[in-house]
Amino acid sequence: MASKGPEDEHPSVTLFRQYLRIRTVQPKPDYGAAVAFLEDRAHQLGLSCQKVEVAPGYVVTVLTWPGTNPALSSILLNSHTDVVPVFKEHWSHDPFEAFKDSEGYIYGRGTQDMKCVSIQYLEAVRRLKVEGHCFPRTIHMTFVPDEEVGGHHGMELFVQRPEFQALRAGFALDEGLANPTDAFSVFYSERSSWWVRVTSTGRPGHGSRFIEDTAAEKLHKVVSLILAFREKERQRLQSNPHMKEGAVTSVNLTKLEGGVAYNVVPATMSAGFDFRVAPDVDLKAFEEQLHAWCQAAGEGVTFEFVQKWMEPRATPTDDSDPWWAAFSRVFKDMNLTLEAEIFPATTDSRFLRAVGIPALGFSPMNRTPVLLHDHNEQLHEAVFLRGIDIYTHLLPALASVPALPSDS
Numbered sequence: 001m002a003s004k005g006p007e008d009e010h011p012s013v014t015l016f017r018q019y020l021r022i023r024t025v026q027p028k029p030d031y032g033a034a035v036a037f038l039e040d041r042a043h044q045l046g047l048s049c050q051k052v053e054v055a056p057g058y059v060v061t062v063l064t065w066p067g068t069n070p071a072l073s074s075i076l077l078n079s080h081t082d083v084v085p086v087f088k089e090h091w092s093h094d095p096f097e098a099f100k101d102s103e104g105y106i107y108g109r110g111t112q113d114m115k116c117v118s119i120q121y122l123e124a125v126r127r128l129k130v131e132g133h134c135f136p137r138t139i140h141m142t143f144v145p146d147e148e149v150g151g152h153h154g155m156e157l158f159v160q161r162p163e164f165q166a167l168r169a170g171f172a173l174d175e176g177l178a179n180p181t182d183a184f185s186v187f188y189s190e191r192s193s194w195w196v197r198v199t200s201t202g203r204p205g206h207g208s209r210f211i212e213d214t215a216a217e218k219l220h221k222v223v224s225l226i227l228a229f230r231e232k233e234r235q236r237l238q239s240n241p242h243m244k245e246g247a248v249t250s251v252n253l254t255k256l257e258g259g260v261a262y263n264v265v266p267a268t269m270s271a272g273f274d275f276r277v278a279p280d281v282d283l284k285a286f287e288e289q290l291h292a293w294c295q296a297a298g299e300g301v302t303f304e305f306v307q308k309w310m311e312p313r314a315t316p317t318d319d320s321d322p323w324w325a326a327f328s329r330v331f332k333d334m335n336l337t338l339e340a341e342i343f344p345a346t347t348d349s350r351f352l353r354a355v356g357i358p359a360l361g362f363s364p365m366n367r368t369p370v371l372l373h374d375h376n377e378q379l380h381e382a383v384f385l386r387g388i389d390i391y392t393h394l395l396p397a398l399a400s401v402p403a404l405p406s407d408s
Ligand SMILES: CSCC[C@H](NC=O)C(=O)O
Pocket: 147, 148, 149, 150, 151, 193, 307, 345, 346, 347
């Protein structure tokens, strides 16, 4: 596909590229610049803009398009403003320049995760407003900080605030993942993150000796047991072509710590694991399993949680659910294929679902490889623009869902 020159670039693409150039990159995101950009958009679109500082320096920006029936609950369109760091030397273009190649591929951190979605929401609302539409339900667009490091200074705090209650959200959309095929992925649940530090203690001594009961031997045992479990889950996924990644539990050994010198046997060593526990797992039983692995390794092996999510929830995906019916109908009408899945990592949707708000994770990117957090993250401008079309069909459908028992 031939690319248009800058003079005839679609204005929504130009806006997307402007937003990509804002360096909201962890660990020191320029949130001030993002909030200023969003305030400007609110002004351009004639929308009210509320800023809620959930922690010092952490602002949630809320743009609101009021509905015609204030008695109804609202639609919440969520996106996070931060992006993950880059290894610049591995990129073919500056990740914060929003370079577009001659074929129309836009390179940049956040092209998929998830600055595309933020701009698609804004541009879909703009188009619908310009065309003179209005819908019964209010649409709120929330732009939150801190998602990429866990949302503890973002959505986790926001859902507890009176300003959040006042939004009266009945249903939410948040991020999903690209899909390399013709189909679009939608996520109705997600795995629970359990970050676990296993600490092993044992007898120290001189590095030249056969010391009994060392911390390292016992740590090795735990690591082996956990990696054997990993292999079992990997096989379970691989042997079933219908199974998606989010349906099994994954684990990776992500940290190893310990040791002071080559010739000193250390008394303590530790290993860090990133578990992503599938939503159908009995969490209490799984914690018992962690105890059992440590116990099997020997005396003095313990574990602690660095991150532990205990409230997995699923948003209904049966046609008797009015939100799902409205959402999926749009895809049927547009002749697009939807694949409903469990999100393999975590998103801010978990905080919304935990306070009882049904949420679907959806980033409208088909025919696109999954490149979030990867080098050369990119998105084709045609896929981006098609995403705006999809939202211009989705928003009217969702914001017109008739009154529900939960609305009163
Ligand atoms: C559990 S907090 C970390 C959140 C992070 N979210 C997106 O990548 C993730 O690792 O899934």
